[in-house]
Amino acid sequence: MDYSRYKKMDISQVGMGCYALSGAYGGTDISTYKKVLLHARKHGVNYFDTAPAYGPKAERILGKIIKPDREEMYVSTKVGMKNEIEPILSYEHVISSCENSLRELDTDYIDFYFVHYADINTPIEETLNALQDLQSDGKIVHYGISHLSQENASSYFKKGNIGAVMMELSPVARSALDTLLPICRDEGIAGIAFSVTGRGVLTGRYNRNSSFQDIDIRNIDPLFKYTRSESALRIVDELKELGKKYDKTPVQIAIRWVLSQPGIVCALTGPSKKEHLEENIGGSGWEIYHEDMDHIDDVLKREDDFLDREEPRLIKSILSNPLPNDSSEAISQLVYVLEVAAQRNMAKESQILPIFQKLWSLKKEGADDTESFESIKGSINNILNLHL
Numbered sequence: 378m379d380y381s382r383y384k385k386m387d388i389s390q391v392g393m394g395c396y397a398l399s400g401a402y403g404g405t406d407i408s409t410y411k412k413v414l415l416h417a418r419k420h421g422v423n424y425f426d427t428a429p430a431y432g433p434k435a436e437r438i439l440g441k442i443i444k445p446d447r448e449e450m451y452v453s454t455k456v457g458m459k460n461e462i463e464p465i466l467s468y469e470h471v472i473s474s475c476e477n478s479l480r481e482l483d484t485d486y487i488d489f490y491f492v493h494y495a496d497i498n499t500p501i502e503e504t505l506n507a508l509q510d511l512q513s514d515g516k517i518v519h520y521g522i523s524h525l526s527q528e529n530a531s532s533y534f535k536k537g538n539i540g541a542v543m544m545e546l547s548p549v550a551r552s553a554l555d556t557l558l559p560i561c562r563d564e565g566i567a568g569i570a571f572s573v574t575g576r577g578v579l580t581g582r583y584n585r586n587s588s589f590q591d592i593d594i595r596n597i598d599p600l601f602k603y604t605r606s607e608s609a610l611r612i613v614d615e616l617k618e619l620g621k622k623y624d625k626t627p628v629q630i631a632i633r634w635v636l637s638q639p640g641i642v643c644a645l646t647g648p649s650k651k652e653h654l655e656e657n658i659g660g661s662g663w664e665i666y667h668e669d670m671d672h673i674d675d676v677l678k679r680e681d682d683f684l685d686r687e688e689p690r691l692i693k694s695i696l697s698n699p700l701p702n703d704s705s706e707a708i709s710q711l712v713y714v715l716e717v718a719a720q721r722n723m724a725k726e727s728q729i730l731p732i733f734q735k736l737w738s739l740k741k742e743g744a745d746d747t748e749s750f751e752s753i754k755g756s757i758n759n760i761l762n763l764h765l
């Protein structure tokens with residue numbers, strides 16, 4: 378494992394995240410997960426990420442893992458979500474949420490404290506005041522942003538002293554390459570990549586017929602649907618082929634590709650199996666030759682062209698046809714449209730977020746009436762009309 382230098386910190390290039398504890402990737406056995414976290418430490422991982430939103434015990438579990446060598450570990454956690462889907466970044470909430478995270482993690486300081494989601498009802502200045510007060514008090518070392526639109530992120534860059542950006546980045550999720558990453562490079566901000574295995578798709582162990590447990594988020598994840606899944610599977614085939622030359626698996630090539638992007642300090646993965654973790658750690662400690670990086674870039678450029686052509690077409694088709702009667706399929710289609718539209722800046726975050734929250738509430742309630750989903754589709758049509 379190699380380490381990246383960032384402001385006197387030597388951070389393991391592969392870091393470990395605890396999102397799986399939320400059940401996002403199906404049921405996770407807590408004691409097994411603790412063992413994987415310990416295994417990560419044993420294999421040189423010194424950067425661990427968690428969040429209150431990852432479940433009631435997520436921070437406490439990580440706190441116990443890092444406690445024995447706290448000073449040699451780097452930990453990040455986040456703020457911004459109440460009751461699972463309610464965004465909140467008021468001054469009081471940021472302060473009290475941080476105090477709570479410190480207690481749960483059983484530590485005096487947090488190395489990286491991230492704004493997890495946007496709260497369109499709180500001025501950014503108010504959130505920044507709280508983050509700066511926490512920093513002055515030594516409770517957080519750096520603060521950063523994560524999961525925000527380009528528009529919202531730009532305001533944070535302008536008004537705050539951002540120390541890190543947590544962004545989705547992998548060969549199957551590339552939008553940060555032209556948006557957040559250049560800013561990190563220019564401003565000397567740490568880029569922390571997440572979902573670097575493409576939530577497993579880059580391992581080559583999933584195909585069109587793979588199925589997941591009911592609670593698994595990948596049932597509605599656009600990466601596992603329609604155009605994106607088609608494109609991802611083609612990319613995996615290319616990485617597999619290239620892997621033969623280096624004696625590496627496709628996911629190791631994918632992680633090495635992420636780490637080769639200037640500005641990236643750490644690639645976060647979140648496996649629940651030791652062998653998967655070891656495989657992913659093998660994404661660091663070696664190099665991809667220039668000519669092979671160029672080849673990957675050509676492949677990805679072709680896939681960008683494919684998605685640029687096909688995604689607006691698919692969105693238009695979904696929005697102009699009746700939704701499927703099956704509610705999970707209807708939700709999948711609507712999530713796909715909202716996420717792709719957000720990523721392609723087809724509407725403002727302030728327009729997309731409330732619709733997304735409404736859809737999420739319907740999903741949680743187990744709604745299965747077509748009218749509710751058709752009404753969501755109508756709202757999306759209203760905000761995207763001009764672009765189609």
Ligand SMILES: NC(=O)c1ccc[n+]([C@@H]2O[C@H](COP(=O)([O-])OP(=O)(O)OC[C@H]3O[C@@H](n4cnc5c(N)ncnc54)[C@H](OP(=O)(O)O)[C@@H]3O)[C@@H](O)[C@H]2O)c1
Pocket residue numbers: 393394395396397402426427493523524543570571572573574575576577578580582628645646647648649650652653654656657
């Ligand atoms: N800031 C944010 O908004 C945000 C969003 C997402 C994630 N994150 C952070 O980033 C961390 C990493 O993201 P992630 O959890 O999505 O990472 P990930 O490693 O891309 O995805 C984890 C999933 O991929 C599977 N997987 C990983 N490596 C594998 C391998 N070698 N072989 C087979 N399957 C493999 C895991 O399966 P198994 O469980 O079977 O091993 C698990 O289902 C998170 O845990 C979280 O801390 C942050």
